[in-house]
Amino acid sequence: MVTYVFLVAAAVAVLFSVFAIALRSPVLNVLSLVVVFFAMAAIFALLGMDFLAAIQIIVYSGAILVLFLFVIMLLNIRSVERLGSGRALQAGLGALTAIGLGIAIVAAVSTLSPAPGADLPGSAAGGTVVLIGRALLGSHLFAFEFITLVLVAAIVSAVYLARRESR
Amino acid sequence: MWWAEILVIGIKLAMLLAILLTTVPVMVWVERRGSALIQDRLGPNRVGPFGLLQPVVDAVKLITKENLVPDNVNRFLFVLAPAMALTVALSTAIAVPFGNDSGLELFGQPIRGFIVAPDLNIGILYIFAIASLGVYATVLAGWSSNNKYSLYGGIRASAQTISYELAMTISVVGVLMAAGSLHLHQVVESQAGTWLGVLPRWNVCTQLVGAITFMVAVFAETNRLPFDLPEAEAELVSGYLTEYSSMKYAAFFMGEYVHMTVAAMLMTVLFFGGWTLPWIDLSFVGWLGAVASILIFGAKVAFFLWFFVWVRWTLPRFRFDQLMALGWKVMVPLSVLNFLWVGTAIAMGIL
Amino acid sequence: MNAIPYTWVLALSAMLFSIGTVGVLLRRNAIAIFLSLEIMLNSANLAFVAFAYRFAAEPGLDGAALAGQLFVFFVIGVAAAEAAVGLALFIALHRLKESIDVDRANILRW
Numbered sequence: 001m002v003t004y005v006f007l008v009a010a011a012v013a014v015l016f017s018v019f020a021i022a023l024r025s026p027v028l029n030v031l032s033l034v035v036v037f038f039a040m041a042a043i044f045a046l047l048g049m050d051f052l053a054a055i056q057i058i059v060y061s062g063a064i065l066v067l068f069l070f071v072i073m074l075l076n077i078r079s080v081e082r083l084g085s086g087r088a089l090q091a092g093l094g095a096l097t098a099i100g101l102g103i104a105i106v107a108a109v110s111t112l113s114p115a116p117g118a119d120l121p122g123s124a125a126g127g128t129v130v131l132i133g134r135a136l137l138g139s140h141l142f143a144f145e146f147i148t149l150v151l152v153a154a155i156v157s158a159v160y161l162a163r164r165e166s167r
Numbered sequence: 168m169w170w171a172e173i174l175v176i177g178i179k180l181a182m183l184l185a186i187l188l189t190t191v192p193v194m195v196w197v198e199r200r201g202s203a204l205i206q207d208r209l210g211p212n213r214v215g216p217f218g219l220l221q222p223v224v225d226a227v228k229l230i231t232k233e234n235l236v237p238d239n240v241n242r243f244l245f246v247l248a249p250a251m252a253l254t255v256a257l258s259t260a261i262a263v264p265f266g267n268d269s270g271l272e273l274f275g276q277p278i279r280g281f282i283v284a285p286d287l288n289i290g291i292l293y294i295f296a297i298a299s300l301g302v303y304a305t306v307l308a309g310w311s312s313n314n315k316y317s318l319y320g321g322i323r324a325s326a327q328t329i330s331y332e333l334a335m336t337i338s339v340v341g342v343l344m345a346a347g348s349l350h351l352h353q354v355v356e357s358q359a360g361t362w363l364g365v366l367p368r369w370n371v372c373t374q375l376v377g378a379i380t381f382m383v384a385v386f387a388e389t390n391r392l393p394f395d396l397p398e399a400e401a402e403l404v405s406g407y408l409t410e411y412s413s414m415k416y417a418a419f420f421m422g423e424y425v426h427m428t429v430a431a432m433l434m435t436v437l438f439f440g441g442w443t444l445p446w447i448d449l450s451f452v453g454w455l456g457a458v459a460s461i462l463i464f465g466a467k468v469a470f471f472l473w474f475f476v477w478v479r480w481t482l483p484r485f486r487f488d489q490l491m492a493l494g495w496k497v498m499v500p501l502s503v504l505n506f507l508w509v510g511t512a513i514a515m516g517i518l
Numbered sequence: 519m520n521a522i523p524y525t526w527v528l529a530l531s532a533m534l535f536s537i538g539t540v541g542v543l544l545r546r547n548a549i550a551i552f553l554s555l556e557i558m559l560n561s562a563n564l565a566f567v568a569f570a571y572r573f574a575a576e577p578g579l580d581g582a583a584l585a586g587q588l589f590v591f592f593v594i595g596v597a598a599a600e601a602a603v604g605l606a607l608f609i610a611l612h613r614l615k616e617s618i619d620v621d622r623a624n625i626l627r628w
Contacts, residue, residue: 004520010530017557021541023548029242029311029553034303036432036526036534040560043530044587046522047571052590054292056563059594060297064556064601066329071605072549073310073322075612080298094543101617102536109528128587129289129349136591143588147595158606 006046013039024079026072034040037061051129170338171274178273179283181259186465189210191424192222192473198476205480232413234351237313240410244311249415252422256429257482259297262290263432265464269456279350281461290351291343293317294433295336298388301426302328308419309407320406323487327387330491331394334498335384338377341502341509342370342437345518359448362518366447371438373518377505378438380385380498385430387494389423393480396487423488431471432464439467527568534561548608548618552601559597563590 012035021030037060045053136144196211196219204487211218236245278286287293302325309321343349348358362368368428371378387394397406408419435441442460443449451459485493512518525579534557571587611617 004525005594006522010526012538013530014533017537019519021537021545026547026549027241027307029550031303031307033553034300035554037560040564043527043529043564044567047567048574049526049567049570049587049590050287050289051292052567052587054289054296055594057296058292058299059598060556060560062296062302062332063329064598066302066325067601067605068549068553069303069306070322070325070606073306073318075609075618077547077549077618091544095540098536098539098543102532105532105535106529109525109532112525126600129292131584132587132591133554135588137612140588143592147592150544154602158602161603161606162609164615 002019002046005123006043009039009042009046010035013043014097026077026079030068030072037065049128053133171276175273175276175278176283178282180261182281183246183265183283184257185426186265187257187260187428188421190428191421192226194424194476195225197473198479201473201476201481205477211422221346225333228416229413229417234413234415235410237410241311241313243298246415247412248304248308248311249411249418249422250309252301253418253425255297255301255304256422256425259294260429260432261263262287262293262351262423263429264355264441265432266461267355269452269460271453271457278457281457282352285352288348288350290349291339291354291437294429295332295339298426299329299332303373304419304422305407308411312407312410314410317409320397320409324390324407326489327390327394327397327490327494330386330494331384334380334494334502335388337499337502337506338384339437340431341374341377341506344506344509344513345370345373351436352355355436357442358440359443361446364515367440369438369440369445373512374438374505374509376501376508380502380505381438382434384494384498385434386475386478387490389427389430389475391427391475393482393485394490395479396484396490399484427475428468431468431475434471435464435467443466455511502510522571524568524572531561531564532567534558534564546619546621548611548620548623549605551620552604552608556597556601559593566590566593578618582600610614 016032016035016039020029020036023029024030037056040054041053041061044050044056199221200210200218211221214220214224237241261283264280264282268278268280271278287348305324305328306321309317309319309324312318312321342354346354348354348357358367358369360368366372390398397407399406408416408447409421442464444463446504449456473500509518538554538556538558538561542551542559545554564585566589570583570590573586574580574618608618611623615622
């Protein structure tokens, strides 16, 4: 039963990511990506990582893609060109390389022995949130504080770069 | 038996949906009669005793109105937006407990709390995750209507929503610290007993600033006055709802009322003790305990829904820059202060 | 919990990665390129999660599962920061060139 749900979520993710790169309207691209991230959150939850699933939806679908949508509406981008238009040779070579890379990785992965995944350490004791929280504020405190700095730097630089020149 | 568990979940889901979907017409009536009461006039009193059939008549009107879709709109997004608003609002409700099971068993299966998803350990995070998807409904409604006023309304509504989402989340962190778990059942159970001997241990007493911040943020999230600039009828020609008519408009309004009901339920669960009475310790078991807890919970939610209506018809509307300044410069620092207070109090052993 | 072989999750990650790469290489619109980049970042997250799931109960590697999830958490945070700065750059580019076609951002060409 879990396997079927995983297959459905994986199919949805692949289908909508193809939509996200191929459709012509940028708003539809962003919406397809919302569906892709939702499917990925579902896969995270199926593998037992519920906190990550919630964070994926809150941050990625609920904040980053809304930012994308705002910028698309601000710059009034109506419709974009067809995939790979005007540069047929480059388009062909690029697609071939990417698809070849994908096939190579899938082949390499299928040689691994499919060891059965086990229950995650946190699944019995009230979820993974407690463990992740303790790790973030305990052993990984430096990285946690540092990413605060990264985000502040990003906010300041975004405000500076997008400001209107007032002369 | 494998079907017993599914049947129990189905019954809880049916109860929840019945509560949520009947709240919508009741709220329509309460809104109209309540606003009339506050504004010293009569309100609808012709259709049935005390105008009680007014929502039915309103529903018939909305269903039979002409379903106008203007020419240059993006049809797919135009239809998707109200559907998304209603779906998102209804989906958040499955993680909210609305009663105490008191050891009740149905078909040989313990109910595990009147909550449709009892195993969801990230309870409140799930609600925030799904609610953050509601931004898309407003922004897509505004954009797809191909109308400047709608676009302004949609962008303002979504900017308001994401700004107050932050204050809402930080003010809830204090509650979660006090409760020690994200599961809302635990949050209610941690509010039993008294604090400092005299006050009930409800989070509104121990974290008053957090409660006020959460309430204000929830008003902004549900686009209710004093934060309803994006859909106000005297501004922006009804904002992002301008081009919507008939059932799509009804879907938006159902979504808003359902969102308001879920917000009232969240306020009750997080800050006002859920289904517990302040100093009295009801410990019924079985059916009596379950029904009593659901009734107490329902009474508190009803009070908060009336509070929503009361505030709407009392306060004037905020201007958009005032609204954003309030959200970022006042609400976020206050909620961080509340979070510091809770942390200090827990470390010192007061809480 | 042990019904999904972790190799399937890795295969899905590879497929999403290649789809993202195709998007990055073939689109001309800067925002579309950025969206494809987000797909690639997510496929990397999925690979981390697959390995965290695989090594969750391995005796010598306690903490592997936790480290995998933490890494994903930090990647999501860094992706948010990068999206903010990237979009601000696109706004600045649009203000300068009146279009965000990357083929037209060629002032520094030799």
